[in-house]
Amino acid sequence: MTVRGRGVSAGGAERTGRTPDAALRWLTALAALGLALAASACSGEHPQSTFRPTSQYASTLNGLFNNTFWWTMLVLAIVWGVLLVIIFRFREKPGAPPPQHIHGHTTLEILWTIGPALIVAFIAVPTIRTIFETQAAAPKDALVVEVIGHQWWWEFRYPQYGGIATANEVHLIQGRPVDFVEHSADVIHSFWIPRLGGKRDVNPQPALRDPNAPKRVNHIVLTPDSTGVFPGQCAEYCGASHAVMRTRAVVQTNADFNGWIQAYNTPPNPAQGSVEAQGKQIFESHICMACHTINGTNARGVIGPNLTLVGSRQTIGAGALPTSVASFQTWITHPEGVKPGAMMPGIREGAGGMPPTGLTGPQVQAVAAYLASLRPAAAGAIPAPGSAVPAPGAAGAGAPRPTTTTTTTTGGVR
Ligand code: CUA
Secondary structure (H helix, E strand, C coil), rough: CCCHHHHHHHHCHHHHHHHHHHHHHHHHHHHHHHHHHHHCCCCCCCCCCCCCCCHHHHHHHHHHHHHHHHHHHHHHHHHHHHHHHHHCCCCCCCCCCCCCCCCCHHHHHHHHHHHHHHHHHHHHHHHHHHHHHCCCCCCCCEEEEEEEEECCCCEEEEEHCCHHHHEEEEEEECCCCEHHHHHHHCEEEEEECCCCCCCCEEECCCCCCCCCCCCCEEEEEECCCCEEEEEEEECCHHHHHCHHEEEEEEECCCCHHHHHHHHHHCCCCCCCCCHHHHHHHHHHHHHHHHHHHHHCCCEEECCCCCCCCCCCCCCCCCCCCCCCCHEEEEEECCCCHHCCCCCCCCCCCEEEEECCCCCHHHHHHHHHHHHCCCCCHHHHHCCCCCCCCCCCCCCCCCCCHHHHHHCCHHHHHC
């Protein structure tokens, strides 16, 4: 910069040498500002943005944020305005007398006491209103979903629907309040689907062995208002694979949700002689079935995720890999490489977190093909809206009161 400025000034008057330098400095500053704005990336998809709420709860939170934000901006503008006036009007000038002191100025004292008090009130009143609004008890017709955090995946149970259990993708109904009843099977996690709103810790149950001990559950009650798939992320550090403890909310119409429940209760069965059927046979005769449940098979394990319809989930391993036969192969072969610390066994020592399965390459391939095939049958097989699906409260735990739904961490209806 200096070299170029000198070059210019050398060709003209001594004074004009300063102008290009200053202009260049301004240009550089502007370019840096532009780059900073570009780097802050105020565009794009942002599937986990709280600024695009899809439930009444999230909209309320977003409204409160906006309210607080604009009050803050007003305070900022006033402070900067006053600061700039003071800097330019009252700065020291040569020969000026010492400044006049304003100690004991009653009007000023009153103004700067009342001003902040008013601002606090403008922020506090809507905040308290929002707290009461979002923490209200669930309505009687709410869909109860038990949320259980595990290292490192999410379990979801539907006590009103015969205790159906699924993992990592929670199905919800557009327009129907949902009462998430949360607890953990191990350490503290935090359940958070930003676009649905509410982030809440999922706490362990230290007194699980005592059936009379009070349950420590947390609730989030919200009503999704748009259909779609909304990703979330465990929001409390919980160990090696905390960053790979993702979740998805699949918000459906009532009819689609009923179709999903129906499909869950009538899982697909591979055609005889197919590679998928071989996979099923291997799954049921090896260690897999000790940890996983697949409805319609003899696999009844409860340590790992329920794999009924796992082929229809968008990801496997709680968001670690997109669902495909190849992903299942990778996961079954070497889970440690995908998710450090996972309890899932690999095919050989060191590939996973438990004694190895010892499955051969072709066996892994067959099991992967079987798992990928676990998706609802063709659309025609999914029942039409209004067909026989257990009504809320008609089956399973029955009573939708959350406290009765939290006793089944290690067992329950499967
Ligand atoms: Cu679970 Cu972080």
